Structure formats: structure tokens, C-alpha cells
Amino acid sequence: MIETCPLSSVVDVSAGQPAPKTSEFADTGTPFIRAGSLENLLNGGSLADCEKVPEANARRNGLKLYPRDTIVFAKSGMSATLGRVYRLKAPAYVVSHLAALVPTGRYDPAYLTHWLRGNPPSHLIKDPAYPSIRVSEIEDVAVPNTPLPEQRRIAAILDKADGIRRKRGDALVMADGLLKSAFLEMFGNPVSNPRRLAQKPLAECARFISGATPSKSNPAFWEGEFPWVSPKDMKVDTIHDAEDHVTESVFQQTNLKRITAGTPLIVVRGMILAHTVPMAITAREVAINQDMKAIAFDDAIDAIFGFWCLRVQHDAILGRVSTAAHGTKRLDTENLGAVPILLPDKRAQLAFVSIVRQFETLRTSVSDAVVEARDLFQSLSQRAFRGEL
Incomplete structure (x- = not known):
């Protein structure tokens, strides 16, 4: 059986602060992360996409600046049921609906991120109709008491597997670009409509x-x-x-x-x-x-x-x-x-649809490779946190 320790013994657990008024956000400043920001960030978005708070407004509202590698997830509202876990790539402010796990040097942030995604905090929710997780409950979560060098070794393996999964996903995006090219070749860009269709x-x-x-x-x-x-x-x-x-x-x-x-x-x-x-x-x-x-x-x-x-x-x-x-x-x-x-006339439309149908065979093989990479990553994650990696 894997030895465990309380989460609060390896990171500082807290919650963010209430959001400033709309008028206090600006085009420049430090990113402010809401629960709704996590979906975008986890799908490849940048912190630059988030709302921004100038330093003076942040001080006036008593906002705490969370450092790079802080791990955040929703602790209240329906977002808390989604299991979205994100690690900051740069310092940011965090809304009060989010829990924040600040690194202390006693636990590897990448390892903890992988562990939380495999063991989502949403399991702490007692009433799905009113989802909420107390900070004290998060502090008491039992995490593997794994030595730091071993954490880093496991995190490196999982990062590499996750990288393969993402690259195969990128290949799927490139494959889809072929159909876009075929459409534009046949009909032109609908915005400029060069064929005057x-x-x-x-x-x-x-x-x-x-x-x-x-x-x-x-x-x-x-x-x-x-x-x-x-x-x-x-x-x-x-x-x-x-x-x-x-x-x-x-x-x-x-x-x-x-x-x-x-x-x-x-x-x-x-x-x-x-x-x-x-x-x-x-x-x-x-x-x-x-x-x-x-x-x-x-x-x-x-x-x-x-x-x-x-x-x-x-x-x-x-x-x-x-x-x-x-x-x-x-x-x-x-x-x-x-x-x-x-x-365009229906015959031209169906000619393009025929190309789409033929392309689906190629796309299926690429999709299968994506699924294979995803399954490999999930298998490695499960083995890692059972102490089998």
C-alpha cells in the first residue's frame, strides 16, 4: 500500500479572492482567472486570453498574486463538478470560486497536477445539486508520500506521454486542414466570395x-x-x-x-x-x-x-x-x-461531400492513433499512482 500524507503538508492550500468590478479590468495588467477560464486554458488557450487587472486596482481590491506552478481548480458552483485542473504558466490573480495550491518546494507541481487529474477533487462534493468543497477538505486530501526525485521521474514520463497525445491530436488538426483546402479550391472563401456564387x-x-x-x-x-x-x-x-x-x-x-x-x-x-x-x-x-x-x-x-x-x-x-x-x-x-x-448547385455540393466521405477513411486512421496515445497516457497515469511505473 502506498504511503500518503495530507495535501496541506506539501503545498499551501487557499482560495482566491472576489472579482473586482467590471470597470476595474483593463486591456493591460496581470491575468485574472475565473472558473470559466479553465476550459479555455486547458484547451490550449493562453493566460493572455484572460481578463487583466492593473496592479493598482489589484492592490485596492486586496488581490493575492499567485506564482507560476500554482495549481487551481473550481471548488464551488457547477464548474466544481467538471474536474478541470490547471497549473499556472505565469503569475495570476484567482477568483474566490477557485482553490489554489501554491508550491512550497516539498512536492513537484507537475506530478501533483497529473495526480489531481487522475483523482479529481470533484469527488469531495457531497451534494451535486449544490456543489461545494471546503478548503479544509482539500487540505485533508491524502496524496502519495512519494520522494521528490521519484515524483520528478514519474512526471517526466507522463509529460512525455501527454506530449505524444497532443502531437497526434495536432496531426488530426493538420489532416482536417486538407478538407478546408479542398473546399476553398472548389468554392472560394465565403467571406470574400471570389467566385461570385x-x-x-x-x-x-x-x-x-x-x-x-x-x-x-x-x-x-x-x-x-x-x-x-x-x-x-x-x-x-x-x-x-x-x-x-x-x-x-x-x-x-x-x-x-x-x-x-x-x-x-x-x-x-x-x-x-x-x-x-x-x-x-x-x-x-x-x-x-x-x-x-x-x-x-x-x-x-x-x-x-x-x-x-x-x-x-x-x-x-x-x-x-x-x-x-x-x-x-x-x-x-x-x-x-x-x-x-x-x-452552389446541389451537384457541386455533393461532389465536395464525396471528397469528405473518402477523406474519412484517412482521418479514421489518424483518429485511431490519437485514441491509442490517449489510452497509453491514461494507462501510464494509473500505473504511476499505483506505484507500478
């Missing part, structure tokens, strides 16, 4: 379907097998399943809607929109949460063609993202509805 705003050739979240206080809603897609599932182009599932009865008892197979999805709210607008197409019937929209194209537009017409405009769509008063990024319906959609 007929086009319409998205709102005039499709309808938007909103999502919802069934009550977490009713566990029966969450015991089914019907995929409920949220932004955390939008890391792939094709949605085959989701992390969360709901029961069939939820469609009769709530306003949640079924989304048919072959429907494009887009994230319209969340901090990930600071740098990426996730889009995917459904391979099966799903439901979606309120931070997303489903796009049902008219009969004149093939859904796969329509999806790629949106995908090739990613950067332009990103430019339509705005910031809500509380700092969250959003893509409102008016701005999304104004995105131009090309209207």
Missing part, C-alpha cells in the same frame, strides 16, 4: 435549435444512455457520443430537444471562444446544453457542405464573438445568423 446569411437558410440542462437535482434525468453534448465534448469533428447521458423521459418532462443525426453543432458561449469556436456534426441523435446551438439547414443545402462552409470561416466567426458583462465570451444569435453561406 449565390449566398445567403445563415439565419435565412437554416434554423437554430437551442439546448438546455435538465435539473441536476433530479438524478433520474442523468441515468440514461442518450448523449447530452456540452462544449467539453466538442473536441472532435464528428459527435458519436458524449461524456454525459440523459434518460428518454427527460424529453417529455423538460424543454430539452432531440437533435437529429447529421446536424452541425456550434459552441456559442464559454471562455473557449476567446480563441476557438468549436464546431462538430452529429453522427447520431443527441441533445445539447445551453452553451451550444444546433444548425438545421434548409433542403437546398447539404448539411455536410453547410458544416464545412462554416468551418472554413472559423476565424471570421471568431471575430464575431463578444464579451458579456461578467466576462464570459459569447456568439450571439444575430452575429451567428449573419455568417454568409454559399449556395
Whole structure:
């Protein structure tokens, strides 16, 4: 059995401070991390994407500056249920909803980050309807009492495996770039429309379907097998399943809607929109949460063609993202509805769809390599923290 010690004996455990008023943020200053910032940061975003607080305003609000390698995760609110663990790459201020584990030199930050991702603090939540974790409960978490040199050895192995996983994911992104090139070669950029093809705003050739979240206080809603897609599932182009599932009865008892197979999805709210607008197409019937929209194209537009017409405009769509008063990024319906959609004849659309179908075989092999790397990383993590690595 692995010897353990309290988390508080190896790091300083605390919580952040309340956010300053909106007027006290500025274009320059030190990053301020909210619970909603973690999704963006964990998906490759930069601290530079976060809101910034000038030093004078930080002092006036009594904000504590947390050093590089501090580990943060949500300790209250629905974000606490998501298990997102992030290690600071530079000093930052932290909101009060986040726990902060400040390094003391007695524990390797990389090792602890890997351990917490494999043993998420969300297991400390007692009531899922009102998620909350006390700082004292975090302090009492038992972590492996592993010698520092061994921690560093294990962290180096896991970092390398995680690097392989990320590189194969990057290869998948490069493969997707081939389809973007094919679309642009056949139809041109929808924004500039160099081929002078007929086009319409998205709102005039499709309808938007909103999502919802069934009550977490009713566990029966969450015991089914019907995929409920949220932004955390939008890391792939094709949605085959989701992390969360709901029961069939939820469609009769709530306003949640079924989304048919072959429907494009887009994230319209969340901090990930600071740098990426996730889009995917459904391979099966799903439901979606309120931070997303489903796009049902008219009969004149093939859904796969329509999806790629949106995908090739990613950067332009990103430019339509705005910031809500509380700092969250959003893509409102008016701005999304104004995105131009090309209207070539159906034969040209289907010619492109045929290329997409052929490409899927190549993409599947790359995807398999990504899954293999992910499984390797998870296996190594489990073995490492069982003392088998």
C-alpha cells in the first residue's frame, strides 16, 4: 500500500479572492482567472486570453498574486463538478470560486497536477445539486508520500506521454486542414466570395435549435444512455457520443430537444471562444446544453457542405464573438445568423461531400492513433499512482 500524507503538508492550500468590478479590468495588467477560464486554458488557450487587472486596482481590491506552478481548480458552483485542473504558466490573480495550491518546494507541481487529474477533487462534493468543497477538505486530501526525485521521474514520463497525445491530436488538426483546402479550391472563401456564387446569411437558410440542462437535482434525468453534448465534448469533428447521458423521459418532462443525426453543432458561449469556436456534426441523435446551438439547414443545402462552409470561416466567426458583462465570451444569435453561406448547385455540393466521405477513411486512421496515445497516457497515469511505473 502506498504511503500518503495530507495535501496541506506539501503545498499551501487557499482560495482566491472576489472579482473586482467590471470597470476595474483593463486591456493591460496581470491575468485574472475565473472558473470559466479553465476550459479555455486547458484547451490550449493562453493566460493572455484572460481578463487583466492593473496592479493598482489589484492592490485596492486586496488581490493575492499567485506564482507560476500554482495549481487551481473550481471548488464551488457547477464548474466544481467538471474536474478541470490547471497549473499556472505565469503569475495570476484567482477568483474566490477557485482553490489554489501554491508550491512550497516539498512536492513537484507537475506530478501533483497529473495526480489531481487522475483523482479529481470533484469527488469531495457531497451534494451535486449544490456543489461545494471546503478548503479544509482539500487540505485533508491524502496524496502519495512519494520522494521528490521519484515524483520528478514519474512526471517526466507522463509529460512525455501527454506530449505524444497532443502531437497526434495536432496531426488530426493538420489532416482536417486538407478538407478546408479542398473546399476553398472548389468554392472560394465565403467571406470574400471570389467566385461570385449565390449566398445567403445563415439565419435565412437554416434554423437554430437551442439546448438546455435538465435539473441536476433530479438524478433520474442523468441515468440514461442518450448523449447530452456540452462544449467539453466538442473536441472532435464528428459527435458519436458524449461524456454525459440523459434518460428518454427527460424529453417529455423538460424543454430539452432531440437533435437529429447529421446536424452541425456550434459552441456559442464559454471562455473557449476567446480563441476557438468549436464546431462538430452529429453522427447520431443527441441533445445539447445551453452553451451550444444546433444548425438545421434548409433542403437546398447539404448539411455536410453547410458544416464545412462554416468551418472554413472559423476565424471570421471568431471575430464575431463578444464579451458579456461578467466576462464570459459569447456568439450571439444575430452575429451567428449573419455568417454568409454559399449556395452552389446541389451537384457541386455533393461532389465536395464525396471528397469528405473518402477523406474519412484517412482521418479514421489518424483518429485511431490519437485514441491509442490517449489510452497509453491514461494507462501510464494509473500505473504511476499505483506505484507500478
